[in-house]
Amino acid sequence: MTDASEKPDISNAEFDVLDALWEGSPATSSEVIARLNSRKSWHDKTVKTLLGRLVKKGVLGFEKQQRQYLYYPLIAREDYTKKETTNFVSRLFKGKIAPMVAGFANNNSLSKQDVDELKALIQKWEEDND
Secondary structure, eight states: OOOGGGOOOOOHHHHHHHHHHHTSSSBOHHHHHHHHHTTSOOOHHHHHHHHHHHHHTTSEEEEEETTEEEEEESSOHHHHHHHHHHHHHHHHHTTOSHHHHHHHHHTTOOOHHHHHHHHHHHHHHHHHTO
8 A cells, every 4th residue: 555645636527536446446437437327427538537547646556457547546544544634733733633523512513422422532642642
């Protein structure tokens, strides 16, 4: 798998294609198109172009099987999410998580479940780091 820290920039449309492959891979372009079309309408040519871009960027790999290409991610969802989250927090909140959470709390964007999950994460962190 590609190291997430070396990940090139991925557009929103490219992310949608990658997300469709995280749902299940390897997959043909037709399978990726079908997954994407279950959410919104995508043109076949657009998806094939995006698959090619992601291969060039080193985010996807492929195998040729007879007359079809089977695509698969070269980066795990968890690795990508971690890297993107770090970049987001660093860029918008100067690397501090508390102001981000406070922003959600101040806008009433946190549910009781969110708060309970945050408390559990903090408690686990405290247990592991004391």
